Amino acid sequence: MLKIAVLSGKGGTGKTTISASLASIIHGCAYVDCDVEEPNGFLFLNPKLDCNEQVLVQVPQIDEQLCNGCGACVRICQFNALALVRGKVLVFPELCHHCGACSLVCEPKAITEIDRSIGNISWSSNSCFFQGRLNIGEPAGIPIIKRLKQEVSKKIDLKAAVFDCSPGASCSVVNSLEGCDYASIVTEPTPFGLHDLKIAVELVREMKIPAGVIINKSGDQDAIIDEYCLAENVPVSLRVPYSRKIAEHYARGILPVEDDEALAISLTELYHSIRGEVCS
Ligand code: SF4
Ligand code: SF4
Helix, strand or coil: EEEEEEEECCCCCCCCHHHHHHHHHHCCCCEEEEECCCCCCCCHCCCCCCCEEEEEEEEEEECCCCCCCCHHHHHHHCCCCCECCCEEECHHHHHHCCCHHHHHHCCCCCEEEEEEEEEEEEEECCCCCCEEEEEECCCHHHHHHHHHHHHHHHCCCCCEEEEEECCCHHHHHHHHHHHEEEEEEECCCHHHHHHHHHHHHHHHHHHHCCEEEEEEEEECCCCHHHHHHHHHCCCEEEEEEECCCHHHHCCCCCCCHHHHHHHHHHHHHHHHHHHHHHHH
16 A cells, blocks of 8 residues: 655645545545544545544553552653642543553552543545544544554555645654655745745655655745755655635635646646655
8 A cells, every 4th residue: 555645834735635635536545634633634525434433542540549659650650640649649641641651660559551532533434534533632642643544554455545644743743654655745835835844854854755845826936945845855746826716615625626637637647656656
């Protein structure tokens, strides 16, 4: 399965529109929404999400009868998820990173690990669409992204998968990128676009993932991106011209490829060139 990540240094660059468009025109390709804090690919692809699963993590629970108040668990926790107050251990589950260290150091075995739901993954049984969703108030969606990617990997009939990453360069994006064969970085020809593009390029280089740049809202300001890409030897693989029609389609939840044949052809060519580059 060819795994293509689509990322952008910032939100609002058209990353979801492009990744959903790419997945929709390639036969046997899945769209995977890894933007678990705010998944919105479903608005464009209208999937039938007939499979669903809670994502559970394990957090400590203290047995007060067994706890002797030694504080070893509090000292070992790197994430301030435990506190000792008047001889009693308090647990802050939303800060816990599920490392299991506290239960290992508890000599009286006063700590057990219990399941806690932080969100869910859902997907269509035809394997075209996958998404993760983090519960409101939860700080970290990485276990959801990992579980989502596991589920996608099971679908051995898939020819390709497009992973729509969160905007930015956070741990969630790093986790979404892990194991991907190629990264398409979507940017806009503006100073802000360039600033965020540089961060995204540094990230994919650090992770040794081959990458190309897609300039969305391309026009007479492209030089700002072209000059950087030339200097850094990063290919510009696609330009999507600025179009009022695309913006109107976006507002109505319609993918631009639905009536833009030129864009559909360009995205198909992009897919084949990525496949050629990765598989050569
Ligand atoms: S390590 Fe175990 S016994 Fe010690 S404070 Fe923590 S829970 Fe209590
Ligand atoms: S499992 Fe790890 S992160 Fe969570 S409370 Fe225990 S030591 Fe802290």
